[in-house]
Structure formats: C-alpha cells, structure tokens
Amino acid sequence: MHRIVISEFMDEDAVALLRARFDVTYDPRLVDQPERLAAxxxxxxxxxVRNRTQVREALLDAAPRLRVIGRLGVGLDNIDITACAERGVRVIPATGANADAVAEYVIAAVLILLRGAYGATARIAAGEWPRTALTGREAQARLLGLVGFGDIARRIVPRAKALGMRIAACDPLVNDHEIRRNGAEPMPLDRLVAEADAVSLHVPLTDTTRKLIDAQRIAAMRRDAVLINTARGGIVDEDALVAALKGGRLGGAALDVFESEPPEEPRRFADVPNLLLTPHIAGVTQESNRRVSLMIAERVATELDRLE
Incomplete structure (x- = not known):
C-alpha cells in the first residue's frame, strides 16, 4: 500500500477517499515543523501541500522515493519545479478548482473599496452619523484593469460586466484577439495602471513580475483608484503602497497575499486608511476547498496507480 503525507489542511472527504486506498499521514502541523516533515x-x-510548505532541494533530498506532489491550489512558487523535474517528481496543481472563489473575492473587494461604506459599524454604535463621509462611488461605468489574463481574470470579466463595468486587460502571453474574444479591451500595462479605476493582479511571481507594481506605477495610478492583489506577494511593493495610502495618493487597496506569509512586520499595516487585509484566503471557500481537495486526491491516486 502506497503512503501519502498531507502537510496542510485538506477537506475531510478527500482525506477519507485517500485513506480508503492508501496509508495516509494527515497532519497540518507538519508545515510548521520542517524536521518532522522531512522525517x-x-x-x-x-x-x-498547500502554499506554505516549502518544497525545496533539501526537502526533496530527504525524500528519495517521492514521485508525486499534489498542490492544493494553483501557485507553484513554494515548489522548486526544476528540482522536482530533475528527480522525476511530478507536480500536480489544482488548476481551475478555486478560480470562481478568487473571482468573487475580487468583485467583492472592488465594490467594498469603491463604495467605502462598510467600515462604519463602530462609529455608528458610538453615536456618530457619518453620512457625508461615507458617500462612495458606484462600480457601473468604471474601468477595471486586469493585469494578467488567465483563467481567474477571464472569470472576473462576466461578473464585472454584470455590474456595468468596462474591462481592460494586459498580458504579454495572450494576444489582443484572445483578450477581445473574452470580453476585455487590450491595453498596455502603464496605460492600464494610469487609467483604471480598479486594478486587479493575476500574474505569477517571477523575476519579471517582482515589484511590478512599484512606487512609480502606484504614483501613476489615479488618486481615487483601488488596487487588489490576490495573485502573489512580492508583485506589489508593500512599503510604497502603505505610503501612498497614508498620503492619500491612492483610493484603497486589498491585499490577500504578502511578501512573507504571515507578514514579518504586520504593524506597518496598522491604521492604514482604506486598506483591506486577508490571510491568503481569496481562493478558499467551503466549496472551493472541497473541489480543490477532491481534484488533488483523485489525481494523486491516479498517479500512484501508475507506479504499480
């Protein structure tokens, strides 16, 4: 009977499916205990794994019999793909299984940040009545700029259009015809950043995308624009973003991903106006967790069957 180790949380039904056929060690604490994980x-x-387990050369060297890694998500920056390939280890991401959850998160963040009316509970409970201060903006007719035009970005398009938004997109790997065919206007990155009312990021973290949204590009954005990052930490210059929000040079931002997770200096985000922070959960809902988990359980099982 093949053995499987699961180092981060997984839907119980998917774990049960694997346990019916394999010897499974399911221990989400392993992600924080690298020596135990290696053993x-x-x-x-x-x-x-999910996104926190770091599958680098040292861990791979500790597992000479490893042949398959299931990734409960789509990003692969926590896995050394080259080292896996050199060792004959197949990496299987849950492509598409959480895309709808991320698309809904982005739309919700755009609406919350544009409207600016949903953080007043404490003030009203304290006896204030800040109606004038909470006059926000509508999404209708606003320009939503999508940086990267893969599966998630394409699922955002119909949701945003249902609100009456206009959509622009840029992606060096997608031609203009394909962007138009999927309902968006092709637009160069710098023009998109400068003209969009809301900018949402959907690119992987690579050498070319690290700090893609830096101080210069943030300064080029409209003063009332909002920025949403559900892609990967490191694509946005966090210090530059905080400075722009504190200085009133940007309308708002939502960060679901960070340069280090959890952030090494979380206090720098305290008392920053119009900033929404969530702990890398844009793609995590009850429904998406089940879809992701069952997809990976089935694909890992199929891969193990091939080893017999």
Missing part, C-alpha cells in the same frame, strides 16, 4: 516523507512516494 515523515523519507520513504513515501506522495506528498500533498
């Missing part, structure tokens, strides 16, 4: 995978052919 646990020393003789196993399969490992299932």
């Amino acid at each position: 646990a995978i020393a003789t196993v052919p399969a490992l299932i």
